[in-house]
Amino acid sequence: MLAHPDPAGFLPLDQLPELLSLLMRQGYQCLGPAPEHGAIVMRPLQTSSDLARGLQAEQAPGHYRLTHDSDNRYFAWAHGPQAIKPHTFAPQESVWQVDRDLAGVLQFRPVMPEPPLQALIGVRACDLAALALQDAHFLREGRRDPQYAQRRERLFLVAVQCAVPAATCFCASTGDGPTPTAGYDLALAELAEGFVTVAGSEKGAAVLRALNLSPATAGQIETARQQGEQAAAVQTRSLPGQNLRDALMSRLEHPRWDEVAARCLACGNCTAVCPTCFCHAETDVPALDGDSSRHERNWDSCFGESHGYLHGFNVRSDIRSRYRQWLTHKLATWHDQFGRGGCVGCGRCIAWCPVGIDLTEEVAALTASEVKP
Amino acid sequence: MKTIAASAVRPRVAVHKFSSCDGCQLAFLNLGEDLLTLASRVDLVHFAEAGPLDPDTEVDVAFVEGSVSTPEDTERIRQIRAHSRLLIAIGACATSGGIQGLRNGVFDSQWVTQIYSHPEAIASLERSTPIASHVKVDFELWGCPVSGPQMLAVVNSLLLGVAPRDNADKVCTECKRRGYPCVMVTHGIACMGPVTRAGCGALCPSLGRDCYGCYGPAENANTDALAARFAGLGLDSVAVVQRFQSINSQAPVFLAAANKIRVSGND
Numbered sequence: 001m002l003a004h005p006d007p008a009g010f011l012p013l014d015q016l017p018e019l020l021s022l023l024m025r026q027g028y029q030c031l032g033p034a035p036e037h038g039a040i041v042m043r044p045l046q047t048s049s050d051l052a053r054g055l056q057a058e059q060a061p062g063h064y065r066l067t068h069d070s071d072n073r074y075f076a077w078a079h080g081p082q083a084i085k086p087h088t089f090a091p092q093e094s095v096w097q098v099d100r101d102l103a104g105v106l107q108f109r110p111v112m113p114e115p116p117l118q119a120l121i122g123v124r125a126c127d128l129a130a131l132a133l134q135d136a137h138f139l140r141e142g143r144r145d146p147q148y149a150q151r152r153e154r155l156f157l158v159a160v161q162c163a164v165p166a167a168t169c170f171c172a173s174t175g176d177g178p179t180p181t182a183g184y185d186l187a188l189a190e191l192a193e194g195f196v197t198v199a200g201s202e203k204g205a206a207v208l209r210a211l212n213l214s215p216a217t218a219g220q221i222e223t224a225r226q227q228g229e230q231a232a233a234v235q236t237r238s239l240p241g242q243n244l245r246d247a248l249m250s251r252l253e254h255p256r257w258d259e260v261a262a263r264c265l266a267c268g269n270c271t272a273v274c275p276t277c278f279c280h281a282e283t284d285v286p287a288l289d290g291d292s293s294r295h296e297r298n299w300d301s302c303f304g305e306s307h308g309y310l311h312g313f314n315v316r317s318d319i320r321s322r323y324r325q326w327l328t329h330k331l332a333t334w335h336d337q338f339g340r341g342g343c344v345g346c347g348r349c350i351a352w353c354p355v356g357i358d359l360t361e362e363v364a365a366l367t368a369s370e371v372k373p
Numbered sequence: 374m375k376t377i378a379a380s381a382v383r384p385r386v387a388v389h390k391f392s393s394c395d396g397c398q399l400a401f402l403n404l405g406e407d408l409l410t411l412a413s414r415v416d417l418v419h420f421a422e423a424g425p426l427d428p429d430t431e432v433d434v435a436f437v438e439g440s441v442s443t444p445e446d447t448e449r450i451r452q453i454r455a456h457s458r459l460l461i462a463i464g465a466c467a468t469s470g471g472i473q474g475l476r477n478g479v480f481d482s483q484w485v486t487q488i489y490s491h492p493e494a495i496a497s498l499e500r501s502t503p504i505a506s507h508v509k510v511d512f513e514l515w516g517c518p519v520s521g522p523q524m525l526a527v528v529n530s531l532l533l534g535v536a537p538r539d540n541a542d543k544v545c546t547e548c549k550r551r552g553y554p555c556v557m558v559t560h561g562i563a564c565m566g567p568v569t570r571a572g573c574g575a576l577c578p579s580l581g582r583d584c585y586g587c588y589g590p591a592e593n594a595n596t597d598a599l600a601a602r603f604a605g606l607g608l609d610s611v612a613v614v615q616r617f618q619s620i621n622s623q624a625p626v627f628l629a630a631a632n633k634i635r636v637s638g639n640d
Contacts (some may be wrong), residue, residue, distance in 0.1 A: 001447060006548070036554070037554045037555075037556070037559060037581050038554060038559030038560055038581075039554035039559050041552070041554070046586045062557070062558055062602075063558060063561075064554070064555075064558045065559070065561050080554070081554045081555070082552065084553060091549070091550040091551070091552065092551075100383050155536040236559075242633060254381055262594075262595075262597070262598065263424055263598050263601075264595065265545075265568070265598055265599060266389045266593050266595060266597065267543045267545035267546075267550070267566070267567035268543065268545055269545050269549060269567075272545070272546075274548030275548070280541070283538070284532060285526075288407055288410045288411060288414070288525060288528075288529055289414075290414070290532070290533070298544075298550060299546075299549065299550050299612055301546065304543075304546060305542060305593065306542075317593075318593070319593055319595060329558075330628050334624045350527075351558065352555055352558055353599075354545075354555060354557045354558060354564070354567055354599075354602060355598055355599070372392055
C-alpha cells in the first residue's frame with residue numbers, strides 16, 4: 001500500500017464523512033456499498049454519512065448472505081456481485097445512432113454516455129487487478145473504446161484492503177490481493193480506530209493533502225500489514241499455478257468437461273459477475289417510424305447461443321464446449337492475449353453460480369491426472 | 374423466412390384469438406403512441422379487441438394468440454393459415470398450449486359435469502395444443518404475456534425485410550445486465566430463470582422473487598441440473614414437478630423434465 005511517495009496518513013473513524021464531503025465538493029458523485037436484494041451493491045450516497053456499516057458477506061458455492069459484523073466495521077463485507085465493471089463497461093448502452101435527415105440522407109453519430117465524475121468507495125484489490133485487464137482490452141492502442149474511456153477517466157477509486165475475505169476468495173493465489181498495491185487513487189486499511197490512508201495517484205495525493213491528516217504511526221502501518229497477511233492466510237481456495245495455459249490446453253478432451261457440463265446451467269451468471277469478462281453482442285434497434293436506428297451493445301456470454309454462431313453454423317452448440325471455452329480462455333489463452341491469466345481470484349463465479357460450480361475445484365480435477373499421450 | 378417489406382406498401386395485418394386470456398393482444402393495445410405509429414405503417418384489418426372485424430380476409434401477417442382447444446379451433450386455424458402469407462404465434466398458449474394445457478393427460482368428462490351447470494354447452498378437446506401442432510408457423514414469440522417491445526421488434530423486422538431475431542438466451546442474461554443480484558443465490562429460492570427464455574426483462578427477479586418460467590424453455594436448458602439444485606434447496610419432488618408444470622407445462626423440454634422426476638420419484 002505504499003505506491004506513492006507521500007507518507008501514509010491516518011483518517012480517524014469519525015472523519016470518514018470528511019473524505020466523502022471533500023470528494024463531493026470536488027464534484028464527484030460518491031458511490032458506496034449498500035445492501036440491496038440481499039447483496040452489497042454500489043449506490044450513490046446521498047450524504048457523506050450514509051455509508052452502510054456493520055455488514056459481512058457470507059459466501060459459499062451458489063450462496064451469498066449478508067450477515068452482521070460484530071465489530072461494526074465499514075468494510076468487513078468481502079464484495080458484492082459486481083466489481084468496477086458495470087461502471088466502465090456498461091451492461092447495456094447505445095454506441096451510435098443513425099438518423100435519416102430531411103433530404104433522406106443517413107446521418108451517423110456516436111452516442112456518448114456523458115457520465116458524472118464518480119468516486120467508487122470500497123473497491124478491492126481484485127477489482128483493481130480486473131480493471132487493469134479491462135483497461136488493457138478496452139483502451140488498447142489504436143482500438144480505444146470511447147464510451148469505456150469516457151467513464152474510466154471520470155472515476156476516482158477509493159480502494160479498501162480486505163480484512164475479511166469470503167470463503168470463496170483466492171486472490172492471494174492469483175497474486176491480486178487482498179491488499180491493494182496499484183491502480184487506486186486512495187487506498188484505505190480499516191483498523192478499529194480509523195483508516196491507514198495512502199495515495200496512489202496525483203489526484204489521490206491532492207485529496208490526501210487536503211484532508212490534512214496526521215501521519216499513520218509505525219504501529220498502525222504494521223497492524224494494517226499484518227491484517228493483510230492474515231486475510232491472505234485464511235484463504236482456503238487456490239489455483240494450482242498462475243500460468244495454466246499448457247496444463248489446460250493439453251486436456252481439451254478430458255472427461256471432466258462432460259462431468260461439469262452435466263451440472264452447468266449455461267446461464268452465464270459466472271461471466272456476468274466476472275470482473276474481467278468483456279464479451280458483448282451488438283444489435284441494431286430500428287425505430288418504428290423507419291427513420292432512425294440505434295446500435296446497441298449488451299453484455300454477452302460465451303455460455304449463450306449466439307456467442308458461438310459463425311456464418312451458418314454454431315461452433316459451440318453444447319454446454320460442454322461453452323464451459324470449456326470459458327475456462328480455457330480465462331485461464332489459458334488469456335496469457336497469449338494479455339500476458340497473464342484472466343482470473344483475479346475474486347471467487348464471484350463460485351458464489352454467484354446458481355448451482356455452485358467451483359472454478360478452483362474444476363481446475364484441480366482437470367489438472368490432477370497426467371495427460372494421456 | 375419470408376418477410377413483408379417488398380410486398381404491399383401498407384401490409385395487411387390481422388390479430389386472431391384462440392383459447393387464451395387476451396393478455397397478448399393487450400401487449401399490442403398497451404403500446405400507446407407506438408401503436409399509432411404502427412397503425413400508420415400497416416393496415417390492421419382484423420383485431421377484434423381493438424375494433425376491426427374481418428376474420429376471413431387475405432392478410433400479409435396474421436398474429437395468433439391462444440391455443441387450439443376446441444373442435445371449432447382446429448378448423449379455424451386452417452382457414453387463417455390459408456389466408457395469411459405469414460403466421461406468427463404469440464404467447465404461451467399459442468406456442469406451448471398454455472395454462473389450459475395442464476388438463477392434457479388428466480382430462481376427465483366428470484370434471485366438466487362438476488364444474489359447469491350446462492356441461493352440454495362445453496365442447497373441449499382433450500388436449501390443448503400449440504398452433505404449430507396444426508399448421509405451419511413462421512415465427513413463435515414466447516411469453517405470458519408477450520411484451521410490447523418484443524411485438525414491436527417482430528413487426529419492425531418484418532417491415533424492414535429481415536427475419537425477426539429469435540432470442541432464446543436465458544432470463545439470467547437480462548437479469549445480470551440489469552444488475553439484479555441472483556435471487557437463488559441470495560435467498561435460496563427456486564428460480565426458473567436459468568432454463569427460461571429471456572424477453573420479460575427479468576421482471577420477477579427485479580422484485581426479489583423467483584422466475585416462474587412464463588417465457589418457456591430457453592435453448593440448452595439444463596433442466597436436470599436445475600431440478601437437482603431445487604431439490605438441494607429443499608423442494609420435494611412434487612414441488613420440483615410443479616415448477617416445470619406451470620404456464621408452459623406442455624413445452625416439450627419442461628414436460629420431459631417433469632416426467633423424468635415423476636418416473637424417478639415412483640422408482
